[in-house]
Amino acid sequence: MGADLTRHVKRNIVAYIALLPMAAVVIFAYLGTMAWSVRLSFSSSKLLPRNDFVGFAQYVTLFDTSRWQTSLGNLAIIAFFFLLICFVLGCLLAIFIDQNVRAESLFRTVFLYPYAMSFVVAGLIWQWILNPDLGIQHTMHGLGFSGFVLDWVVNPQMVLYAIILATVWHGSGLVMALILAGLRGVDTEIWKATRIDGIPAWRVYVSIVLPMLRPMIITSLVLLSISIVKMYDVVVAMTNGGPGTASEVPAKFIMDNLFERANIGLATAASTVMLVTVLLVMAPVIYSQYFRKSGRAS
Amino acid sequence: MSQAKSATTKRPLTYHEVWGRVGIYAFLGVLALFFLLPLYVMLVTSFKSMDEVRLGLIFSLPQQFSIDAWVKAWTSACTGLECTGLQVGFGNSVKILVPSVVLSILLGALNGYALSFWKVRGANVLFACLLLGSFVPYQVFIYPLVRFYAKTGIYGSLPAIVITHIIFGMPVMTLLFRNYYSGLPLELFKAARIDGAGFWKIFFSIILPMSVPIAIVAVIMQVTAIWNDFLLGLVFAGRDNLPMTVQLNNIVNTTTGERAYNVNMAATVLTSLVPLTVYLVSGRWFVRGIASGAVKG
Numbered sequence: 001m002g003a004d005l006t007r008h009v010k011r012n013i014v015a016y017i018a019l020l021p022m023a024a025v026v027i028f029a030y031l032g033t034m035a036w037s038v039r040l041s042f043s044s045s046k047l048l049p050r051n052d053f054v055g056f057a058q059y060v061t062l063f064d065t066s067r068w069q070t071s072l073g074n075l076a077i078i079a080f081f082f083l084l085i086c087f088v089l090g091c092l093l094a095i096f097i098d099q100n101v102r103a104e105s106l107f108r109t110v111f112l113y114p115y116a117m118s119f120v121v122a123g124l125i126w127q128w129i130l131n132p133d134l135g136i137q138h139t140m141h142g143l144g145f146s147g148f149v150l151d152w153v154v155n156p157q158m159v160l161y162a163i164i165l166a167t168v169w170h171g172s173g174l175v176m177a178l179i180l181a182g183l184r185g186v187d188t189e190i191w192k193a194t195r196i197d198g199i200p201a202w203r204v205y206v207s208i209v210l211p212m213l214r215p216m217i218i219t220s221l222v223l224l225s226i227s228i229v230k231m232y233d234v235v236v237a238m239t240n241g242g243p244g245t246a247s248e249v250p251a252k253f254i255m256d257n258l259f260e261r262a263n264i265g266l267a268t269a270a271s272t273v274m275l276v277t278v279l280l281v282m283a284p285v286i287y288s289q290y291f292r293k294s295g296r297a298s
Numbered sequence: 299m300s301q302a303k304s305a306t307t308k309r310p311l312t313y314h315e316v317w318g319r320v321g322i323y324a325f326l327g328v329l330a331l332f333f334l335l336p337l338y339v340m341l342v343t344s345f346k347s348m349d350e351v352r353l354g355l356i357f358s359l360p361q362q363f364s365i366d367a368w369v370k371a372w373t374s375a376c377t378g379l380e381c382t383g384l385q386v387g388f389g390n391s392v393k394i395l396v397p398s399v400v401l402s403i404l405l406g407a408l409n410g411y412a413l414s415f416w417k418v419r420g421a422n423v424l425f426a427c428l429l430l431g432s433f434v435p436y437q438v439f440i441y442p443l444v445r446f447y448a449k450t451g452i453y454g455s456l457p458a459i460v461i462t463h464i465i466f467g468m469p470v471m472t473l474l475f476r477n478y479y480s481g482l483p484l485e486l487f488k489a490a491r492i493d494g495a496g497f498w499k500i501f502f503s504i505i506l507p508m509s510v511p512i513a514i515v516a517v518i519m520q521v522t523a524i525w526n527d528f529l530l531g532l533v534f535a536g537r538d539n540l541p542m543t544v545q546l547n548n549i550v551n552t553t554t555g556e557r558a559y560n561v562n563m564a565a566t567v568l569t570s571l572v573p574l575t576v577y578l579v580s581g582r583w584f585v586r587g588i589a590s591g592a593v594k595g
Contacts, residue, residue, distance in 0.1 A: 032442070034438055112584070233543075283430070
């Protein structure tokens with residue numbers, strides 16, 4: 001018995017030791033940093049962290065700051081259109097590709113390649129194409145359409161749609177790939193049955209097939225949502241928040257206040273707002289996706 | 299009833315069906331052009347001279363094919379004050395990429411193995427925290443990490459950026475390997491235990507050799523993600539190790555005077571070459587990476 005117990009402890013101790021790096025990363029790099037960020041948001045920290053306590057003062061200042069209000073509003077607009085367009089376009093692409101088209105792999109490759117490129121690249125390319133002095137507008141003027149206007153990147157009213165265009169170009173292939181993988185898993189009997197019943201194809205997709213693809217849909221929406229919240233690179237490369245503050249986003253607001261404006265208290269208050277929002281939205285999704293069933297399916 | 303009962307019967311398509319096919323190809327064709335447009339513009343512009351770029355015909359083919367812009371982008375374009383081109387950034391990105399990819403994959407495999415086959419109290423809670431952490435924006439972690447690195451004296455160095463990539467790659471890598479190992483037969487593991495093999499013995503001689511398919515997926519995901527990273531490289535790598543994406547942005551957005559669009563676009567294509575090659579070579583593996591990174595396997 002004693003020998004058994006010793007052996008049991010010994011074999012488990014190796015596993016415990018092996019998981020130490022992960023434990024350290026979770027405790028220090030994730031939870032610890034998170035806690036410290038939240039702590040700093042209740043302090044008056046400017047250039048250097050301070051250990052005082054000023055209650056919710058930073059949050060009051062934050063929501064009084066017009067740049068932050070603009071950032072939040074922009075993110076809401078971008079999130080809405082980006083999710084909607086990416087999702088609809090991605091589904092349509094997947095469904096059309098699934099109609100036994102020739103050169104299927106070529107189409108797939110073309111629609112997904114932007115996803116392999118960095119956001120910096122996506123931002124730069126579309127900035128050039130939409131640049132009035134260089135891109136489409138300039139070309140149209142050269143062709144004699146002098147009234148043609150496409151000035152999204154320099155027009156404060158339209159700049160968000162330029163960013164949406166670049167991110168949709170970058171991300172809809174992801175939806176296409178995931179939905180297409182799902183469509184390939186749909187039982188062909190369903191198609192035979194609905195054809196015999198004379199149900200039109202679009203109804204079958206909307207009412208039967210798409211609901212079956214729920215896991216793929218959730219996955220793609222989760223991945224797209226994460227990229228929205230993290231959105232920083234594409235804005236920096238494309239507009240750097242301009243013209244004026246017309247395309248500011250929360251992630252950039254935080255970075256600017258951390259590293260340029262030396263306002264750590266305000267930056268950490270803003271990051272805490274993002275943290276809480278993400279946790280509130282994501283917790284149910286993560287729970288249902290990953291923990292509803294136990295890890296080992298046996 | 300124009301609907302064919304089965305696709306195997308060879309018969310001429312009906313009028314209705316012909317137009318349906320035309321519609322499908324028109325839709326896919328137009329969108330394919332939209333998706334290819336940016337790549338086309340970058341490529342044709344990068345082979346033009348500045349004189350030709352000034353004409354402003356962004357969609358036309360180069361009249362005189364020239365690789366000068368590519369040479370300049372690689373060897374002498376200015377990133378701020380230094381004019382040594384993108385080759386420096388390329389070298390930095392490789393220096394960051396190799397250790398980050400190798401270490402994050404090894405750790406992911408180890409974590410996944412320990413989580414799937416061994417009973418460690420509290421491990422699932424840790425894993426849940428790790429997964430939740432992967433959804434949180436980097437901005438929440440960045441400042442405390444900067445302070446931590448500054449305290450330990452590695453801020454703005456190669457180890458700092460490599461550790462950072464390992465930290466932020468850990469959730470997906472662990473998830474990937476854990477899900478893969480959950481699909482392996484438990485009997486295999488039990489048999490090895492009965493033969494007296496220990497934790498490391500089983501890991502190195504049984505589990506790792508079986509992990510090749512998932513390791514390929516992991517390599518594809520990490521190479522693409524780390525090469526394309528901008529934010530972490532900007533904050534943690536330090537001035538001497540700035541990755542290619544950051545240098546690209548510096549080349550493009552800090553120029554004074556006339557913008558050399560041909561050089562900028564050549565630089566952009568150069569920066570995308572590694573992930574694009576990975577993507578084109580890996581094909582379906584790339585999609586598998588996207589899917590397995592987020593769906594429980």
